[in-house]
Amino acid sequence: xPNPYTTKLNTATGKVDLSHxxxxxxxxxxxxxxxxxxxxxxxxxxHNDQALFTVPAGRLVISxxxxxISPLFFPGGDIGSLAVHGTVNDVAMSGAKPLYLxxxxxxxxxxxxxxxxxxxxxxxxxxKRAGTPVVTGDTKVVERGKGDGVFITTTGVGIVSEGVxxxxxxxxxxxxxxxxxxxxxxxxxxxAGRENLQFDTTIVSDSAALNSLVADMVAAAPADIRCLxxxxxxxxxxxxxxxxxxxxxxxxxxxxxxxxxxxxKAACEILGLxxxxxxxxxxxxxxxxxxxxxxxxxxMRKHPLGLDAAIIGEVIADEHGFVQxxxxxxxRRIVDWPVGEQLPRIC
Amino acid sequence: xPNPYTTKLNTATGKVDLSHxxxxxxxxxxxxxxxxxxxxxxxxxxHNDQALFTVPAGRLVISxxxxxISPLFFPGGDIGSLAVHGTVNDVAMSGAKPLYLxxxxxxxxxxxxxxxxxxxxxxxxxxKRAGTPVVTGDTKVVERGKGDGVFITTTGVGIVSEGVxxxxxxxxxxxxxxxxxxxxxxxxxxxAGRENLQFDTTIVSDSAALNSLVADMVAAAPADIRCLxxxxxxxxxxxxxxxxxxxxxxxxxxxxxxxxxxxxKAACEILGLxxxxxxxxxxxxxxxxxxxxxxxxxxMRKHPLGLDAAIIGEVIADEHGFVQxxxxxxxRRIVDWPVGEQLPRIC
Numbered sequence: 001x002p003n004p005y006t007t008k009l010n011t012a013t014g015k016v017d018l019s020h021x022x023x024x025x026x027x028x029x030x031x032x033x034x035x036x037x038x039x040x041x042x043x044x045x046x047h048n049d050q051a052l053f054t055v056p057a058g059r060l061v062i063s064x065x066x067x068x069i070s071p072l073f074f075p076g077g078d079i080g081s082l083a084v085h086g087t088v089n090d091v092a093m094s095g096a097k098p099l100y101l102x103x104x105x106x107x108x109x110x111x112x113x114x115x116x117x118x119x120x121x122x123x124x125x126x127x128k129r130a131g132t133p134v135v136t137g138d139t140k141v142v143e144r145g146k147g148d149g150v151f152i153t154t155t156g157v158g159i160v161s162e163g164v165x166x167x168x169x170x171x172x173x174x175x176x177x178x179x180x181x182x183x184x185x186x187x188x189x190x191x192a193g194r195e196n197l198q199f200d201t202t203i204v205s206d207s208a209a210l211n212s213l214v215a216d217m218v219a220a221a222p223a224d225i226r227c228l229x230x231x232x233x234x235x236x237x238x239x240x241x242x243x244x245x246x247x248x249x250x251x252x253x254x255x256x257x258x259x260x261x262x263x264x265k266a267a268c269e270i271l272g273l274x275x276x277x278x279x280x281x282x283x284x285x286x287x288x289x290x291x292x293x294x295x296x297x298x299x300m301r302k303h304p305l306g307l308d309a310a311i312i313g314e315v316i317a318d319e320h321g322f323v324q325x326x327x328x329x330x331x332r333r334i335v336d337w338p339v340g341e342q343l344p345r346i347c
Numbered sequence: 348x349p350n351p352y353t354t355k356l357n358t359a360t361g362k363v364d365l366s367h368x369x370x371x372x373x374x375x376x377x378x379x380x381x382x383x384x385x386x387x388x389x390x391x392x393x394h395n396d397q398a399l400f401t402v403p404a405g406r407l408v409i410s411x412x413x414x415x416i417s418p419l420f421f422p423g424g425d426i427g428s429l430a431v432h433g434t435v436n437d438v439a440m441s442g443a444k445p446l447y448l449x450x451x452x453x454x455x456x457x458x459x460x461x462x463x464x465x466x467x468x469x470x471x472x473x474x475k476r477a478g479t480p481v482v483t484g485d486t487k488v489v490e491r492g493k494g495d496g497v498f499i500t501t502t503g504v505g506i507v508s509e510g511v512x513x514x515x516x517x518x519x520x521x522x523x524x525x526x527x528x529x530x531x532x533x534x535x536x537x538x539a540g541r542e543n544l545q546f547d548t549t550i551v552s553d554s555a556a557l558n559s560l561v562a563d564m565v566a567a568a569p570a571d572i573r574c575l576x577x578x579x580x581x582x583x584x585x586x587x588x589x590x591x592x593x594x595x596x597x598x599x600x601x602x603x604x605x606x607x608x609x610x611x612k613a614a615c616e617i618l619g620l621x622x623x624x625x626x627x628x629x630x631x632x633x634x635x636x637x638x639x640x641x642x643x644x645x646x647m648r649k650h651p652l653g654l655d656a657a658i659i660g661e662v663i664a665d666e667h668g669f670v671q672x673x674x675x676x677x678x679r680r681i682v683d684w685p686v687g688e689q690l691p692r693i694c
Contacts, residue, residue, distance in 0.1 A: 017687075018687060018691045019686055019687025020687075021580075021691065021692075022580060022581065022685065022686075022687035022691065023579065023580025023581030023585050023626075023685075024580075024581050024585055024684055024685035024686050024687050025684050025685065025686050025687075026686050026687050027580075027687075028589075028684075046514065046515070046516065046593075047515060047516075047589070047592075047593050048440075048441065048514055048515050048593075049410055049437040049440055049576070049577075050408045050409060050410035050437050050438055050440065050441050050443075051408065051409050051410070052406055052407070052408045052441055052443075052507065052514075053406070053407055053409075054404075054405065054406055054407070055402060055404065055405070055406075055407050056404050057401075057402065057403050057404040058401065058402070059399055059400070059401055059402075060399070060400055060401070060402050060407070060504075061397045061398065061399045062397060062398050062400075062447065062449050062482070062483055062502070062504060063396055063397035063398070063449070063483055064449035064450065064451045064483060064484060064485050064500070064502055065451065065485045066451040066452070066453050066485050066486075066487040066500065067487075068453060068487045068489050090396040090397050091397055093395075093396055093397065094395065094397050094399055096397075096399075100409065102409050102410070102411035102502050103411065104411045104412065104413040104451075104500040104502075105413070106413050106415060106453070106498055106500075135409070136409055136410055136411060137411060138411050138412045138413050138500075139413075140413040140414075140415045140498075140692075141691070142415050142495060142498075142692060143691065143692075145492065146494070146495040147493070147494060147495070148489060148493040148494070151453055151487075151489075151498070153411070153413065153451040153453075153485075153500035153502075155409070155411055155449050155451075155500075155502035157407075157409060157504065160399065167393065167395055167399075168393070168394060168395050169393065169394075229396070230396075232370065233368075233369060233370025233371075233374075234369065234370030234371045238370050238371055242375075242394070245394075246393075246394050246395075279370075337371055337372050337375075338369065338370075338371035338372065339366055339369075339371050339372050339373050340364075340365060340366025340367075340369035340371050340372075340373050340374075344365045344368065344369065344488070344490065345368075345487075345489060345490075
């Protein structure tokens, strides 16, 4: 077919306008010259409103996540890579192998096409690294002042291998609680950026796709992993409280075992944040049978995203579902779940 | 588990605040007492960040659509039912049977919880009618002035039966072009609402899930249907141009055969709109082998959503991919595709 566009999309100085969401030629051009160009796969190139692929019989997982992070660009990532990692991780937390992503963009009129292209390039690179191509999508445009640059909702599908049964309701007293690395990096990186704080070392978001770490863990101990959860909004404290409530158990964690980088700890003190409640975007909590904890820890530490993994506590019987923490001073306190979030629009 | 919320969610006079997107207790309450309450299914009740279900081996389809319609409530529907129909239809346009939906909400701080509940109730009812439960979701909240009430991105998955091969690139010269009913209803209903226009009869959106109509069509002529597309943004003209471009063919439609309600035609004249370019949300275009057109038309007309189905034209060879229309006056004109959209935020 002849190229129906008379001029190339102006990704240098052009801006999103309402016609880019109108379903006509302007939108088709945006899709061709920006989205398909960078996401670059056969399913997208079919120009259908859906993507079709073949799956084996078995258990499929679907997860969706809206991304509204502010600012759009931050140390260690941007909304594009985050939108891939966030959904890949939610799929992987069922023990699944994520396969494909769908992406829905809500753009604000006037948003620079150059920024949109940077985001899409970053998103495409993240999708490639994770092995999860963006195979279908949608673009809407809202008037200036009715959005905030760009929101990206990604949805992922994945398949779960036989014998793997991971769910938030399967924690049992006696199980070990592991975390894959240091907590609080993402939230502090965003907050420092917003507040324009300068530290000696730039704190970088941990935003990363955890599917290959999960694959190693599942391969090593398929029947011993009971729960996986990525402690995003609300941080480690919220993830543990969710799991405790779902499973109807209590937990005790040991403050001295929870990995936190010294610069993150220092920044949290300055910002008045409790790192237990600060968002992560490249960490996971794992609850497993106690007998398998040490060997699983060794597997995690061999993976680049699990170098600082640690066993941080254990599941106990508790009809109230409390999460408790033995403090560095030897006391014990309740780690309650927060009402809201210390930081809005962290993901 | 004991209910962790001290007071019930105030869906009478309460408003969305930033804590509802924070990942903590306020968000958990919103999910429990509003989303899970109305969407009401076991997968959601698991409180995992993803939904797991079993599929047979075969071809799976995924499609995603953001919904930013303004106003949120309109004659014939609201953003909730629309968000179900839009995605169910995109999945169905591959000939698939839609199975499940995921829903991502982006809420604006200050949005009335009463309106959110109305939308969720409507969405749940639409999902139930379509047989496609909302099995997983996500909620984000943005500050006042950074969104517009509520945006909903839905993603659907479905399965395609063996022997069904429907795609926008399969139209061939000689094929017949069918439409399932009168065009322009949705866009005119929205526009009349926005402009506060009063007509003798209220024009109602055609917003509807087309999967049962598609199922009847696919069952009747599995090997004869080549393309299906729902003519949403940009209307019938845009859908035909997309298909012509994808397939590398031309088309000729007959103006006198395109069903348009007289009140929609009259409203279009007042509003200065060409109904060929006005959005539909419960109609489909079908391109099929000519020999099967009459029998397929009969099948469509037996379905409540296909009563006014018509054969409107045929596919021709044309290397330029033009869509032409024989007018009521006997002439012929090019039905070009629009640059943008006559109406922003129509879906």
